[in-house]
Amino acid sequence: DTGVSQNPRHKITKRGQNVTFRCDPISEHNRLYWYRQTLGQGPEFLTYFQNEAQLEKSRLLSDRFSAERPKGSFSTLEIQRTEQGDSAMYLCASSLSEVAKNIQYFGAGTRLSVL
Amino acid sequence: AQKVTQAQTEISVVEKEDVTLDCVYETRDTTYYLFWYKQPPSGELVFLIRRNSFDEQNEISGRYSWNFQKSTSSFNFTITASQVVDSAVYFCAGGTYKYIFGTGTRLKVLA
Numbered sequence: 557d558t559g560v561s562q563n564p565r566h567k568i569t570k571r572g573q574n575v576t577f578r579c580d581p582i583s584e585h586n587r588l589y590w591y592r593q594t595l596g597q598g599p600e601f602l603t604y605f606q607n608e609a610q611l612e613k614s615r616l617l618s619d620r621f622s623a624e625r626p627k628g629s630f631s632t633l634e635i636q637r638t639e640q641g642d643s644a645m646y647l648c649a650s651s652l653s654e655v656a657k658n659i660q661y662f663g664a665g666t667r668l669s670v671l
Numbered sequence: 672a673q674k675v676t677q678a679q680t681e682i683s684v685v686e687k688e689d690v691t692l693d694c695v696y697e698t699r700d701t702t703y704y705l706f707w708y709k710q711p712p713s714g715e716l717v718f719l720i721r722r723n724s725f726d727e728q729n730e731i732s733g734r735y736s737w738n739f740q741k742s743t744s745s746f747n748f749t750i751t752a753s754q755v756v757d758s759a760v761y762f763c764a765g766g767t768y769k770y771i772f773g774t775g776t777r778l779k780v781l782a
Contacts, residue, residue: 589769598675598762598772599716612769645714658704660770662716 560663562648568669569638576634577666581650588631589660590623591647592616599647605631606653638670673698677763677773684753685781691749692776694763698744700724703767705739705746710775711759719761722746753780 561580569575581588587606591599602621603613607628617623620638625631635642645667649660676695684690696705707719720732722739729738734751746765750757758780764770 587768596774598764598774599770600772601769604769647716649716658768659706659718659721661718662708664713664715667714 560648560650560661562646562663562666564666565664566667566669568671570671571640572637574634574636575638575668576632577646577648577668578630578632579648579650579663580630581648582661585650585652585661586628587651587653587658588625589649589651590631590633591649591662593645593647593665594643602633635668638668640670643668643670673700673703673765673771675763675765675771675773677776679776680774681777681779683779683781686755687752689749689751690753690778690780691747692761692763692778694746694748694773695744696746696763696765698765700767703765706764706770707737707746707748708762708764708772709759710762716762720748750778753778755780755782 563578589604590602592602593599601614602617603623605625608625620636623633645665647662647665649662651658651660674697703724705722709717720737727739736749739746760775760777762772762775764772
């Protein structure tokens with residue numbers, strides 16, 4: 557078990573470009589979460605999946621953001637037409653859905669810088 | 672709506688001192704979970720402890736101990752005999768399936 561893996565670790569892009577991040581959860585975990593963390597703040601919930609179904613999206617997730625988990629394994633988070641305000645650390649976490657075991661384990665994150 | 676308050680922005684201690692990090696979690700939910708995570712300079716959030724809302728016993732695990740009091744919504748975390756490697760930002764979080772995080776407390780342990 558290698559933990560939650562996120563790629564790339566860093567991404568620098570110009571305003572208006574599209575970017576895509578990937579998250580590979582812990583293999584037996586059926587839940588996958590995306591959070592965003594800005595400097596000096598705690599992570600903020602964006603969305604989560606149970607298997608391939610996206611069950612909730614935060615209102616922080618504008619129409620420019622889309623997340624998928626097509627086969628219930630890895631997930632991608634795409635940001636279209638990036639803005640400078642999108643600069644942040646994007647964190648992925650995974651867990652089991654069983655309540656007694658629903659501890660979320662986080663990846664190292666993808667740091668996005670929009671110039 | 673839930674709210675997590677970590678009033679301490681930054682704490683500095685000398686190695687081997689004990690340090691307590693404060694957290695207040697406010698919610699209307701009757702069943703929830705509380706967590707402490709550590710975020711070292713490398714950036715990865717590391718899970719430390721979890722507590723159920725219906726269990727108010729104090730617990731100890733190694734150098735970590737935690738105290739949950741439902742009446743005051745406080746969930747405090749203590750590191751005994753702090754070490755330089757404990758230097759990090761510590762986040763309190765609460766929720767059921769999605770977590771609400773506080774703004775974090777930066778702990779500096781000086782040699």
